[in-house]
Amino acid sequence: MKTFSALMLGPLLPLFLNAQDLPKPSPPGKVEQQVGLTQVVIEYNRPSAKGRKVFGDLVPYGELWRTGANLNSMISFDTDVRINGVEVKAGKYSLFTEPNESAWRIYLNRRTDLWGTDEFKQEEVVLTTKAPVQTNMERVETLTITIRDVVKDRAIVRIAWENVNVEFEIEADCTEKALANIEVAMKDPKADYRTYHNSARFCLDRSVKLDQALKWAQKSVQMEEKYWNVHTLALVMAANGKMDEAIAMAQRSMDLAQQAGDQGYVKMNKMKMVEWREGR
Numbered sequence: 001m002k003t004f005s006a007l008m009l010g011p012l013l014p015l016f017l018n019a020q021d022l023p024k025p026s027p028p029g030k031v032e033q034q035v036g037l038t039q040v041v042i043e044y045n046r047p048s049a050k051g052r053k054v055f056g057d058l059v060p061y062g063e064l065w066r067t068g069a070n071l072n073s074m075i076s077f078d079t080d081v082r083i084n085g086v087e088v089k090a091g092k093y094s095l096f097t098e099p100n101e102s103a104w105r106i107y108l109n110r111r112t113d114l115w116g117t118d119e120f121k122q123e124e125v126v127l128t129t130k131a132p133v134q135t136n137m138e139r140v141e142t143l144t145i146t147i148r149d150v151v152k153d154r155a156i157v158r159i160a161w162e163n164v165n166v167e168f169e170i171e172a173d174c175t176e177k178a179l180a181n182i183e184v185a186m187k188d189p190k191a192d193y194r195t196y197h198n199s200a201r202f203c204l205d206r207s208v209k210l211d212q213a214l215k216w217a218q219k220s221v222q223m224e225e226k227y228w229n230v231h232t233l234a235l236v237m238a239a240n241g242k243m244d245e246a247i248a249m250a251q252r253s254m255d256l257a258q259q260a261g262d263q264g265y266v267k268m269n270k271m272k273m274v275e276w277r278e279g280r
Helices: 004-018 175-186 193-206 210-223 227-239 243-260 263-279
Strands: 028-035 038-045 074-077 081-083 086-088 091-098 103-109 125-132 134-151 154-171
Touching: 028 134, 028 154, 038 134, 038 154, 086 125, 103 154, 125 154, 175 193, 193 210, 193 227, 210 227, 227 243, 227 263, 243 263
Parallel strands: none
Antiparallel strands: 028 038, 038 074, 074 091, 081 086, 081 154, 091 103, 103 125, 134 154
């Protein structure tokens, strides 16, 4: 005769088993990266090859793939972006791919609750793009998605597994938003020489509002002179066509950098002075 405890144990046993904290065959992975002023997040589950041939076998060519294991891989952006030149609205999307020998198709889908490809619908796709297949220098045992080459407002998403990888570009132009942020910062009574320097440097790097950048760079140096903000002032002067003033300011920056023991800035100023003298 079964006791009450025995009767209760049967139904509860699967619950206890489900609650076990065990390593997963395809553990979850997450990649977060700020691109410009946009936060990009990729969440995926990472299967391993375990001696198997992956592409063309475990993952067949010409068939839709969830780009990982378990719940579909996800990618999200908190502002509008462009992927391989195609505009994509801010939001969270499932990331599907269709691997082939020479190139993959990459899809972003509105549905974020999909397990596998059974409920994938073409009308819910917000992006379709292609990515050429590249060969890995070293075999990648576990599916790996990274965000690399983060320069200004651009970055590259790389999907690598076994002996191949594919890449696509994310562009998140933040120029207008950053200029709006600068406008707010300039109205703050606590704005100091760093605020003016950073604003001037941003405009210099983006080649926008260069006349205003000159005023901000001058204001920064007037408030507190540092070899690095003097160097930026020299660069902004050159960008505004004021070469003689730029050379004199680079000399001042170099002298200050020499006193501070920063040989990197000494070298940069020397190079710029040579460049500007030759260009006159």
